[in-house]
Amino acid sequence: MNISCIVIDDEDFAVEHLQKFIMKVPYLILRGSFTNPTEAIKYLKETPVDLVFIDIEMPNYEIDGIDFIKIMSGEHLKFIVTTAYAKYALNGYELNVADFLHKPFSFDxxxxxxxxxxxxxxxxxxxxxxxxxxxxxxxKLQSLRYEDICYIQSERNNISIYTENDRINTILSISEVESKLPPDQFSRVHKQYVIALNKVHTIEKDLIIIRRQSNFASIPLGESYRKSFTDLIDQRILNSKK
Incomplete structure (x- = not known):
């Protein structure tokens, strides 16, 4: 079972520390990292995840971790609180978070x-x-294998699911369909597009080229999705050692 997640902490070194731990767990899929909790809220309104790692004290921003959890409590998210201040443990459990990690915490x-x-x-x-x-x-209900999906496009009041050989139209939101797809195989790259990672042919600055039979489709890469998509791709890059 894969778990999609994001990290929210106003200190870069704390974000990097969590990223390293996340990379050690094969079933954790890092969707994005944020130092600004407001930007994370905007992201989560468009892209559902399972788990949020979040710091409590973020004095440089209008909302802190407790505010964030209260705001997002109705979004079916799990929260793991990370903080250097043990005094917040009670607040964390009152908010029904999954766990409270007191910095510095070990990988175990x-x-x-x-x-x-x-x-x-x-x-x-x-x-x-x-x-x-x-x-x-x-x-009617139609069975659709993950491996057959190339990309999904939102079009007005419905979506189109493009497979290798077909185009399926259905009256659903793109977020509804995305939430049913395994996050290690699919990625939201634009407010109108979800792509299958195994169908990616090439990645350019603002375009993702998707294979579909002998043809190719050009999918725009939205600026607000660039960081999470890049993080996901970085996990799969093979770097040559010179």
Whole structure:
């Protein structure tokens, strides 16, 4: 079971520390990192994730970690609070967070919190154990394998799902469909597009070229999605050693 996550901390070194820990856990998929909690709120309104690692004290911004959790409490998110101040532990548990990590924390302690979230999500049926979903289109339910999806496009009041050989139209929001897709296989790259990572042919500055049979589709890379997409791709880059 994969768990998509983001990191929110106003200190760069703390963000980097969490990123290193996240990279050690194969089923954790880092969608993005933020030093500004307001930017994270904007991101989460468009891109659902499972878990948020968040600091409590962020004095340079209008809202802190507790404010953030209260604002986003209705979004079906799990929270792991990270802070250097043990006095906030009670606040964290009153907010029903999944875990409270007192800085500096070890990787073992970090993993314990992540496993707690994993267990909770499994109990809620959040796993992606199958390799397909059902899409309601033309008055019937249609089985659709993940591996057949090339990209998804939002068009007015519906979406189009482009497979290798077909185009399926359905009256759903792009966020609804995205939430049903495994986050290690698909990525939101624009407010109107979700792409299958295994269909990416090349990546240019503002365009992602997707393979679809013998043809190619050019998908725009939205500025607000660039960081999370780049982070996801960076996890898969093979760097040659010179």
């Amino acid at each position: 302690r970090f993993l314990q919190g992540v496993q707690r979230v994993q267990h909770s999500l499994k109990n809620e049926g959040k796993g992606f154990d199958s390799d397909y979903i059902f899409i309601k289109a033309d008055g």
